Amino acid sequence: MISFRYHLITLAAVFVALGVGILLGGTAGHPWFSEGAQEILAKMEAKYDRALKSNHDLKQQINRLLQEVEQRNQEVVHMMAMRYGNDLAGKKVYVWQDTDKEAKEITRLMHSVGINVVAYERGGTWEDGLLLVVAGQPPPWLEQRTGTGKWLLVEQVPDSLAKQWALLEKVQQTMTEMRVAREKS
Incomplete structure (x- = not known):
């Protein structure tokens, strides 16, 4: 028969191994994980910055196009006034x-x-x-x-x-x- 002392020593060894694994994983694996996360975060920030710049450029282009449309509309209204003004x-x-x-x-x-x-x-x-x-x-x-x-x-x-x-x-x-x-x- 296996003694109670053997069970207690085995159980303590399992918990010590688990504690050592958590301790080593937390300290040794942390820099690798942190560097990967920093790299991913830097890529995401770069994409975000490009998207902001693209959004700003598109807003400027839309504003320019709206101004051109408004100018063309004014020209058409002027043409209508010239075309129908004499008769009407x-x-x-x-x-x-x-x-x-x-x-x-x-x-x-x-x-x-x-x-x-x-x-x-x-x-x-x-x-x-x-x-x-x-x-x-x-x-x-x-x-x-x-x-x-x-x-x-x-x-x-x-x-x-x-x-x-x-x-x-x-x-x-x-x-x-x-x-x-x-x-x-």
Whole structure:
């Protein structure tokens, strides 16, 4: 039989070996682990610095491009004013908007080419100008009206310069038709 003293000595030897292993692993392995961690940390910091620089460069490029876009937009607005200003300056356009539509952009666009914009009240007359109806569909009161006044339906507020240009083209064509019709009568 194995004595109790043998078990106690074996158990003490296991704990001493475990303690020595922890002590040696903590002191001898620590510099190697620390150097590896420092190397990884340095690489991560370098990547972070490159990402920050790249981010800063991209922000500068975006700002420059936004300035160029704004400049081009101003040039297009100026071209629209030159193109339609002679024909449309001083003309009168009435604007009626549905409750869920917003016509501020259309008003700004019309003012940019010299058109006088008047808010249309239901029941009024627009015989001396063109009525722009800013709505998803023509209102029933407009379809029932019998008059000589022309109107255009604007289903969506033009959100791009190309759509604004197209709207001005329609307005010019309709006003030209109205002028020709008046001259014939």
